Amino acid sequence: MGQAAQWGWLHAVPEGQKRNRQSLYGEARGIDWDAPGHYLLQALWDVGPSRFEGGAELPITWAELAAYASVSDVRFEMWELRAVMDMSKAYVAERIAGSDPFRIAPAERDNG
Secondary structure, three states: OHHHHHHHHHHOOOOOOOOOHHHHHOOOOOOOOOOOOHHHHHHHHHHOOOEEEOOEEEOOOHHHHHHHHHHOOOOOOHHHHHHHHHHHHHHHHHHHHOOOOOOOOHHHOOOO
């Protein structure tokens, strides 16, 4: 979930800014391009990390994920689909919380 949350933070527009952090930094800081399970993050991007409904950004739905899985070349196990759903929730939560200009990046937080 960490990489999805980091992307959410990078895609958040800090209060007082007009562009997201990735655009402001000019790079994707804190992203581990060789992280294990990268195919799950790719599935999240293929489906779309979030959706908009009534002006609110929300995690993807099970229906969207099931539709993707049914046409994918990858045969996903249930735990993998749950992981993609959790990644979508982490992405959206961080996009929303990331509007705080002082929010520490997920990749830089002390998780211990």
